[in-house]
Structures are given as structure tokens and as C-alpha cells.
Amino acid sequence: AQKITQTQPGMFVQEKEAVTLDCTYDTSDPSYGLFWYKQPSSGEMIFLIYQGSYDQQNATEGRYSLNFQKARKSANLVISASQLGDSAMYFCAMREALGTTSGTYKYIFGTGTRLKVLA
Amino acid sequence: KAGVTQTPRYLIKTRGQQVTLSCSPISGHRSVSWYQQTPGQGLQFLFEYFSETQRNKGNFPGRFSGRQFSNSRSEMNVSTLELGDSALYLCASSLGGTGSGNTIYFGEGSWLTVV
Numbered sequence: 001a002q003k004i005t006q007t008q009p010g011m012f013v014q015e016k017e018a019v020t021l022d023c024t025y026d027t028s029d030p031s032y033g034l035f036w037y038k039q040p041s042s043g044e045m046i047f048l049i050y051q052g053s054y055d056q057q058n059a060t061e062g063r064y065s066l067n068f069q070k071a072r073k074s075a076n077l078v079i080s081a082s083q084l085g086d087s088a089m090y091f092c093a094m095r096e097a098l099g100t101t102s103g104t105y106k107y108i109f110g111t112g113t114r115l116k117v118l119a
Numbered sequence: 120k121a122g123v124t125q126t127p128r129y130l131i132k133t134r135g136q137q138v139t140l141s142c143s144p145i146s147g148h149r150s151v152s153w154y155q156q157t158p159g160q161g162l163q164f165l166f167e168y169f170s171e172t173q174r175n176k177g178n179f180p181g182r183f184s185g186r187q188f189s190n191s192r193s194e195m196n197v198s199t200l201e202l203g204d205s206a207l208y209l210c211a212s213s214l215g216g217t218g219s220g221n222t223i224y225f226g227e228g229s230w231l232t233v234v
Contacts, residue, residue: 104175
């Protein structure tokens, strides 16, 4: 079963408008982390924002915010005031523990959403 | 502060050859992990090294191997290359601790084409 699901293969948004990229996840681990990365055509994965499972408030980083709804197991990325440079692939990822004693984690990535910002 | 550096950025190899990719993590980061990204399979975890020891491994054949040096730099090697190994190989580094905020930061990747 998919642990990270991004149901939007592609999205369009008008410049200066806000856009929401969807992400749902599945885990039985009570302690986990959720991440969003941006991948331009150059290939580099750029870290955008992090949300911990115990964080009470939604994470924000500049124009990026994470709409964390724990009961629904969703972690949607909201980009406000879209810019042309926001056009890229966006990946949602989850970090969960490998075991109770190993102290190591694994990261699982979704299939990504390609965002195109229109001038 | 320098980011994660990967070399080479682009390379073309022939089937049956081997390839070595290099990754220098962010200064102070002790964990280095490798991912393969293809259009069909997406991002797949290869392995992770921490303090020169492999502590986590993905589901890839033994042709894929790696190592980490005492300065935390890492290399991955793919032997007997196959056409299906053509991919973007991404290296990521992190502090490697058990804290919940342990974020992985990626390099620009190495684009490998096998012909």
C-alpha cells in the first residue's frame, strides 16, 4: 500500500495566486516527520518545510505553509503568492522509524506533483 | 555553508561497465544516503551510511554498493551496468541523529545514462 499519496500529477496556477498541493500519508508510527521538497528541472531536491507529528501548530516557512490535519493523515503544502520560479516538481515525504531500538529512520517519497505557474 | 556536493553531474557509460559516484555532505553531517530517481519508479532509497557504517539498505541488487569515509564523504558504485540503471542518483546528508527534526538535504544529483 502506498504510504505517501500525491493524487495530483500536475497543477496549474496563475502567478500571484495561492495553490495547494495535496499529500496524504499512512503510518502506524506515532512519531513521524513530514517534509516537502521542490525539484526544479536541474534535478536538485530543495527542502522546503518540515512538520513533526507532535507539532501543535502548522509549519510555515516564508510563502510555504503546511496544512497538517493529523486525524485525516494529510499534509498539504500551500504556496502563497505563486511566482514563475515556483514551477517545478514537488514531493511530499515521510520519515518514520525503522524500529524501536535501531535509532534509524527511513524516508518515503510520494510520486510528486508538477506545478506550472502561468504568467 | 556549502551544500551537498555530488560529482560527476553527468556521465554516460556503456552496458557492462561500472561507475563510481561521489558525494560530499554538508559540513558536520554524519549521515549520507543515496536515492535513485527514474520516471517509472520515482525516488527509491538505496542505502544510508552513518559514521562509516551502512545502517540502512533499500531493495536493490548487490551490484549497487557504497561506502563512507572518515570525513563523511561517500561513494556509491554500480557494477555491470544495465540500461535500466539510467537514472538521476541523488545523495542526501543529515546530522543523522534521532531527533524528530532530522532533515535530509539533497545534492544536485548525478545524471547517469547507460547506453
